[in-house]
Amino acid sequence: MNDLLETAIEAHGGLERWNQLNNVSARLIQGGALWALKGQAGVLDDVVVTASLHEERASHRPFGAADRHSSFTPERIAIEAGDGTALEALDQPRASFAGHTFETPWSTLQLAYFVGYAMWTYLTQPFTFAMPGFQTTELAPWNEGGQKWRRLGVTWPDYLATHSTEQTLYFAPTASLHATTTTSRSAAARARRTTSPTTTRSPASGSPPNTGSSRARPTASRSPSPSLSRSISARSRSSSTRKGKKESHVRRT
DSSP, X not given: OOHHHHHHHHHTTOHHHHTTOOEEEEEEEEOOHHHHHTTOTTTTSSXXXXXXXXXXXXXXXXXXXXXXXXXXXXXXXXXXXXXXXXXXXXXXXGGGGTTOOTTOOOOHHHHHHHHHHHHHHHHHTTGGGGSTTOEEEEEEEEEETTEEEEEEEEXXXXXXXOSOSEEEEEEOTTOOEEXXXXXXXXXXXXXXXXXXXXXXXXXXXXXXXXXXXXXXXXXXXXSOOSSSSOOEEEEEEEEOSSSSEEEXXXXXX
């Protein structure tokens, strides 16, 4: 683990504390132009997302109906009833985006896949990068508003889904994560996970677009609760890079 990653993880609460926890949950109120463009307006207006901290799993509820929720892993997406019965499912969901343009509507399963990996990515950084298979290196610093931000280049392993295989993260002097940018690769090289740095991209890439990195950043407590069911909570509000806003109430257990 390089110095910047170690510093960032410690600033966010440390791996020891992180490894005591299993899940993170957040209530999200999300607006913006993308959902209507994709034919999915209103689905994410008020949902609770729950993500596993040590494997890539996530679920949004309610999802499309009060008694339904999504079930995401990199290789499968499903919409399930309250008792866990799969109502519809799709294996290898990334491949279903082949040939899409930015204006192509999404199915409910495609929406569930996109928000599943996106929220798992957002809610588990920077701790994710200590998992097996990640490659990280510190890049030249970035000057922003008179501050010098340290930059971490990250290459994601093939077994995880995210916006783009190659990402650059920007850390303020306090080592808090402030921004993320992505770098596209050719579809032939990374057909499973290729997106452009912006919301417009080549139709040949066949992957969901990166809609930006606006998100809640929960901070970890350094004084663990004595109970077996430990939790960390935080509340934040951030403006979206598009129209609308996202409000989050975050709880880790």
